[in-house]
Amino acid sequence: MVRFLHTADWQIGMTRRFLEPEAQSRFTAARTDAIRRLGRVAQQEGCAFVVVSGDVFESNHLTGQTVRRALDALRTVPVPVYLLPGNHDPLDAASVFTSALFLAERPGHVHVLDRAGLHEVGDGVELVAAPWESKHPGRDLVAEALAALPAGAAPEGVTRVLVGHGGVDTFDPEWRDHATIATAPLVRALDSGQVHYVALGDRHSRTEVAGRPDLTYAGTPEPTRETEVAPGEVLVVEVDPDAPAGERVRTTPHHVGTWSFTVLDREVDSADDVAALDGELAALTDPDRRVVFLNLRGMLGVAEHARLEQVRQRHRDRLGALVEREQHHDVVVVADDDAAWDELELGGFLGSAVEEIRGTAQQPGTAASPVLATVETDLTERTAHPFVAGRPDDEQSARDALALLYRLSGSGS
Numbered sequence: 001m002v003r004f005l006h007t008a009d010w011q012i013g014m015t016r017r018f019l020e021p022e023a024q025s026r027f028t029a030a031r032t033d034a035i036r037r038l039g040r041v042a043q044q045e046g047c048a049f050v051v052v053s054g055d056v057f058e059s060n061h062l063t064g065q066t067v068r069r070a071l072d073a074l075r076t077v078p079v080p081v082y083l084l085p086g087n088h089d090p091l092d093a094a095s096v097f098t099s100a101l102f103l104a105e106r107p108g109h110v111h112v113l114d115r116a117g118l119h120e121v122g123d124g125v126e127l128v129a130a131p132w133e134s135k136h137p138g139r140d141l142v143a144e145a146l147a148a149l150p151a152g153a154a155p156e157g158v159t160r161v162l163v164g165h166g167g168v169d170t171f172d173p174e175w176r177d178h179a180t181i182a183t184a185p186l187v188r189a190l191d192s193g194q195v196h197y198v199a200l201g202d203r204h205s206r207t208e209v210a211g212r213p214d215l216t217y218a219g220t221p222e223p224t225r226e227t228e229v230a231p232g233e234v235l236v237v238e239v240d241p242d243a244p245a246g247e248r249v250r251t252t253p254h255h256v257g258t259w260s261f262t263v264l265d266r267e268v269d270s271a272d273d274v275a276a277l278d279g280e281l282a283a284l285t286d287p288d289r290r291v292v293f294l295n296l297r298g299m300l301g302v303a304e305h306a307r308l309e310q311v312r313q314r315h316r317d318r319l320g321a322l323v324e325r326e327q328h329h330d331v332v333v334v335a336d337d338d339a340a341w342d343e344l345e346l347g348g349f350l351g352s353a354v355e356e357i358r359g360t361a362q363q364p365g366t367a368a369s370p371v372l373a374t375v376e377t378d379l380t381e382r383t384a385h386p387f388v389a390g391r392p393d394d395e396q397s398a399r400d401a402l403a404l405l406y407r408l409s410g411s412g413s
Contacts, residue, residue, distance in 0.1 A: 002125055002159040005042045005079075006235040006251075008053035008201025009220040010034065011088060012070045013062045016224075018291065018323045027222075027320070028066075030258050030289070032073050034221040037256040038234045039077035045236045045254075048122060049079050053201030053218065054086025054132070054165025060094045064101055075107045082127060084113045086165040086201055087179075090132035113163060116145045126154070128162040128195060142166070142181045142198075146189055153193035159241045160194070162186070165201040168209050183210055190214050191245045197237060205229035206253060214249040222257045226293050232257020259289045259320065268298040268331060274308045281315040291321045299332045 012031055019027055042050055057070070074081060085091045096102055097112045106112075113119060113129035121127050130145040142164035154160040168181045181200075187210060189195045198215045205228045206219035216235065223231035233253040240248050262284065266277055284290055292315070300308060308331070316322040 002239045002241075003045065003047050004161070004237055004239075005038060005045070005047045005050045006053065006197075006199045006216070006218045006237050007038055007050065007221055008165070008199075008218045009055045009086075009204055009224075010052065010070075010222075011055050011058040011220070011224070013058035013066045014224065015058075016291075016321075018321045020321070023288075023320045026289070027259060031222045032069050033258075034256055035070065035073035036076050038221055038254075039073075039079075041234060041236065041254045041256060043078045045252075047079055047236060048125070050077060050081045051127065051161065051163055051199050052081065052083045053163050053199045054084045055088040055201060056083050056086070057089040057096050060089055060092065060096045062096060067096060067099070067101055068105065071102070071105050071107065071110075074110050077109070079109070080121065081110045082113055082119075082121060082163070083110065084129060084163050084165060084201065085131040085133075087132050087135055090134050092134050116141070117148055124157050124159060126158055126160045128160060130162070130164040132165060136179075138178050140180060140182055143185055146185055146195070149189075149194060151194075154195065154241065157241070159239050160196050161239070162189070162195045162198045164198065167202060168200070170209060171203070171207075183215075186215055187212070193241070193245065196239050196241050197249050199237075204231055206231075206233050206235070213251050216251060220257075223259050223261050226261040226263050226291070228261070231261075232259070258286070259291070260286065261291045261293070263293045263295065265295045266297075268296055268300060268304075268308060270300075271304050271307065273298065274300070274304055274311060277308075278311045278315075281311070281319075284319075287315075287318045287320070289320050291323065292319055293323045293325070295329065296324070297330045299334055301334050305331070305333045 010031060013028070014031060015024060016027065038050070041047075057067075083097070085095065085097060089096055091097060091114055097114065111119075111121075113127065113131055116130055117128065119127045119129055128145050128149060130141040132141065142162065145164070146162065164181060166179050166181050168183050170183050172180060174180065186195075186198050190198065190212070196214065198209075200209070200215070200217045203217040204220040204224055205217070207217040207229070209215040209217070218235045219228070219231055219233055221232060221234055230253070233255050236252045236254060238250045238252075264277075264280070266273070266280075268274055268277060281292065284292070294312075296308075312322065312324075
């Protein structure tokens with residue numbers, strides 16, 4: 001029986017557009033700290049080694065600080081670690097794995113699977129590597145490594161693990177640059193005992209291919225996007241090469257991730273809906289390490305919309321990120337809330353401006369007024385709100401202006 005830890009897609013140095021600088025620095029640190037956490041899992045579970053199935057780094061163009069911090073984290077892992085270059089960090093002329101910094105400071109127990117084929121990594125254990133040598137290989141690297149093996153089953157007493165990176169044809173039939181991994185040859189090799197486990201990387205969700213635990217993507221140890229399934233995990237793999245096919249492998253996931261991604265699709269049509277959303281966001285655990293994708297639909301008066309903006313801002317400050325993509329945001333501001341405007345007791349130019357803008361907001365097809373253009377220009381300068389005066393949907397522009405005017409007036413503050 002051989003026990004080891006399978007992981008992939010660390011992508012050290014990854015950046016996310018929706019993270020502010022402070023959150024990005026914590027996100028970056030978490031990806032490096034995940035190395036330490038998975039090292040503790042390897043030790044606690046009695047793993048003989050760790051195999052990383054590609055994309056150790058986000059790219060080959062990283063700062064020395066980023067690489068050094070990753071190497072410092074790797075230094076804490078108490079068992080040998082085998083790194084496979086993937087499509088993000090291939091073995092090209094600029095490879096991080098051949099850089100002077102990496103070669104000088106690489107811990108002795110950390111090894112790069114820098115050539116295709118068999119690597120003897122311990123007593124009775126062989127890794128079959130399929131490293132990426134460029135970002136566009138144009139061929140199935142895993143199939144090539146498999147075809148180069150001696151025909152027939154692995155020698156008695158030898159556990160053989162194939163380490164590859166990329167999309168498989170059952171999920172991604174036209175994966176990047178014709179580098180799709182063919183599944184059928186892998187299944188035949190597993191059934192015949194030519195290899196005993198296929199450790200794949202690239203898919204950030206933990207996934208069994210063809211329903212087989214011996215042909216698996218480990219996923220990423222820290223989440224990267226909201227669509228991932230079972231992210232933030234590593235796999236402890238037990239292989240018994242002498243067991244019958246279908247019974248040789250057992251995998252156990254262990255959660256090591258600290259960040260999470262949440263999608264909230266909500267209707268907001270009343271003050272109660274806004275309050276419920278506020279409570280739901282407040283109840284989220286670990287808010288500083290949570291990214292929330294907020295998809296809102298509904299129709300609100302100016303007062304309720306002002307409260308919604310306060311809710312958004314408060315939780316934007318608490319969360320790792322609050323992301324509202326334009327294509328998933330459809331909240332209409334209703335401009336006919338007389339009571340809300342009466343409470344403000346606006347007079348002078350501002351009161352007249354509000355009345356004129358309300359008229360535009362309530363009459364679809366009304367041409368933009370000089371007052372609306374003036375107010376939008378002033379609000380844009382004060383708030384960086386992207387108003388566009390004179391656009392075809394001036395009634396919507398007017399409603400946006402009213403909502404912001406109401407909020408800036410101090411109501412509900």
